[in-house]
Structure formats: C-alpha cells, structure tokens
Amino acid sequence: MSHQSLLSAEGDIYQMLSDMGHEQLVFCSDEKTGLKAIIGIHNTVLGPALGGTRFWSYASEKDAIVDVLRLSRGMTFKSAISGLNLGGGKAVIIGNSDKLKNREPLFRRYGKFVESLNGKYITAEDVGTSTSDIEFIGMETGHVAGKPEQLGGGGDPSPVTAYGTYLGMKAARKFRDGTDSLEGQRVMVQGAGHVGFYLVERLVKEGAKVMVSDINNDRLKKLTDAFQVEVVAADAVYDQQMDIYAPCALGATVNDDTISKLSCGIIAGAANNQLKEEHKHGEALVQRNITYAPDFLINAGGVINCYVELEGYNRERAYQKAEIIYQRTIDILELAAAEDLTPQAAAIRMAQERIQAVAAMNAVM
Ligand code: NAD
Secondary structure, rough: OOOHHHHHHHHHHHHOOOOOOOEEEEEEEEEEOEEEEEEEEOOOOOEEEOOEEEEEEOOHHHHHHHHHEEEEHHHHHHHHHHOOOOEEEEEEEEEOHHHHOOOOHHHHHHHHHHHHOOOOEOOOOOOOOHHHHHHHOOOOOOOOOOOOOOHOOOOHHHHHHHHHHHHHHHHHHHHHHHHHHHOOOOOEOOOOOHHHHHHHHHHHHHEEEEEEEOOOOHHHHHHHHHHHOEOOOOHHOOOOOOOOEEEEOOOEEEOOHHOOOOOOOEEEOOOOOEOOOHHHHHHHHHHHHOEEHHHHHHHHHHHHHHHHHOOOHHHHHHHHHHOHHHHHHHHHHHHHHHOOOOOHHHHHHHHHHHHHHHHHHHOOO
16 A cells, blocks of 8 residues: 555544544554454443454455444443443454464454553454454453353353343333233244344243244244244245334344335344434334334343453343343433434433533543
C-alpha cells in the first residue's frame, strides 16, 4: 500500500471512530504466528470493555474494521441496558478459523496483546473461537471470561441467554396483552441450537404451542426427542400462523421480504441484529403493530453470565441478574410508546442515558 492510500485509509478510520463514538482501536500483528487482530474499545465509562473475539475470513481489512467497530458499540449498549458495570468492546482476528490447525501459538500471542491493555478490554468466545482457544488466551492474560466450568468459569452461557429471552418474551406479552402467560401461545422458534433448545424447554413447560425450524436435522432430532413440538420447514417459517416469532438462528431475518408475511403480534428472540436495517425495519414493525423486544437487551444473558464470572462464578446469581430483563423490556416498550420511538431506539436512548449519568457522576467525584 502506498503512503498516500495508507493516509486516506487512516482518515476514514478516524472519521468512523468519531462518528460511532469509539475510544480506541488496537491493531495487533505478529508475523511468526500469522496473527492479525483488531481490538475495538468503544466505551469504558461503566467499566472495562467486555466482548468476544470473532475469528472470521473478512473480504477486506476495511470489512474487519467496520465489523469490530459495529460489534463493540453494540456491546456498550447491551451491557449498559442490562445494568452491568461493563463497557463495550469486541475483537476480530482476520483469517480462516477452520484452517488454523496449530492454534496455541496464535491464541497465546493474541492473549499477550489483550494483557498489554491492562484489563481495559476483557475477551470471551465468539464466532470462530472455542473454549479451548479461550484457554490458550487465558495462559497469557487473566482478562478473559467465558472459561469452562472446570477452570472456574461460567461454562456454556446459553441456558442463561435462553432464560433472559424467555423473560423478554413474557414482558412483551405483558405489555401487549396485560398478561405474561405464554400458555396456549403459538411460538415459532427459528433455530434449534444452544439457545433454542433451552428456550423451547421453558416454553413447553409453560404450555406454549411451540413450532421449531432448523436447517440441521441432528439439532432438530435432539429437540423432537426431548419435547413435543411441531417442526416447520426452514423456508416456511414466515408463513406460519403464530403469536410470537422467536429468531434464534441468524441476524437480519426481520426485513423487507419477511415483515409483510409475519402474522405474529410479538417478535422476541435471541439472535443478534434481527432488524436488517435498524430504523427502517423497526418503524415497519411499529406500523404493523408488531411488538418488538429489542434483541440486544433480551439476549444479554450471555454477557450477564460473563459478568458474574468476573465476580466469582455462581449460576444462581447469573439467573438472578438476568431477571432485570423482564422489567427493563416493559420499561423500554412503555418509553417507546410514550415518546413515539421504536423499541430499539428507546433501548439505545435508555442505555445512553445510563452512561451519561455515570459519566456525570464520575466527573464530580
Ligand atoms: P447455535 O449455532 O448453537 O444455533 C443456531 C442454530 O440455528 C443452529 O442449529 C443452526 O443450524 C440454525 N440455523 C442456521 N440457519 C438457519 C435457518 N436459516 N433456519 C433455521 N435454523 C437455522 O447458536 P446459539 O448459541 O444457539 O445462538 C443463537 C443466536 O443467538 C445466534 O444469533 C447468537 O449470536 C445469538 N446469541 C447467543 C448467545 C448465547 O449465549 N449462545 C448469546 C447472545 C446471542
């Protein structure tokens, strides 16, 4: 790259940092291990920036930068709205995770970079990284969460995430219909993975009529062996008669193509970034009188589990802390209705207000 193009790329990066309100972007490079990582620290007003490390083969370095900026900003709001004393951060490692066979050197080297930030950034598992990768990182730094249970960590966060999602769903029902019972409600759970499984368990127990869809037959079988549910083909999800749609697979499933088909009154699921375009599709749901429980709040069980791990892990405490999701969802839906906002915008506003209040408090102390 010439100096000129390098400069113009830098110019773009500072503009992005300023537009999105980031504090710091850390580029980590190590030729010996092939490590190319970027750590994004969005905001540390509430506490250290916590967020997972994603290992992904990005089409370009700019795509990786945009992703880490977007994801770390999302973590700020997620932790703030959930009442955690954590800031927002995220990291990406550029490369093909499946092709990396000898993982120890790269992840330990990465751990040293995390350590060099002295606790300003705490990492965890994400797409493309596994518990054993986290163990390698943990050999070089204590600033990791999501460790396996045998190492004193919180283990699989999915049961806590599913609990929070279930509470968010009940809260949306309470706001909309005056009762939070899910008995007899037709709930379409898209994705029978880690979270989907535990969510379905709770829904079935409460007497909901559950429909499930997955593209992976093994996952579906595990679920149908355990619970009485109706299986729906992946391409027929949006055409079902349903009261509640619970996206628990991919993001961006609420979009121009699907919104007009959806018959539900409520959308409440665990997937990240469910609205393809936050503002446009959030508005479209309001127009169609569909109550949307903001994803980054109701799927916060995972980060809550990490937070509790930092205090000394206790699963009961993690479930207890996730209970905030119920009332917070109601508060956000009420604020959105009162102020003519989308629930997503109301949730972001509430998160920002908490950060500003704590920043103001810190300034006078
Ligand atoms: P997972 O990979 O275990 O499960 C996802 C499931 O979705 C898989 O079984 C996959 O086959 C299925 N799927 C993929 N494409 C599909 C499609 N088109 N139709 C139907 N099913 C499809 O993931 P998970 O841990 O259960 O997480 C689910 C979602 O929740 C993800 O979006 C994740 O980012 C989000 N989330 C998870 C946690 C957590 O604690 N695990 C926390 C916060 C957010």
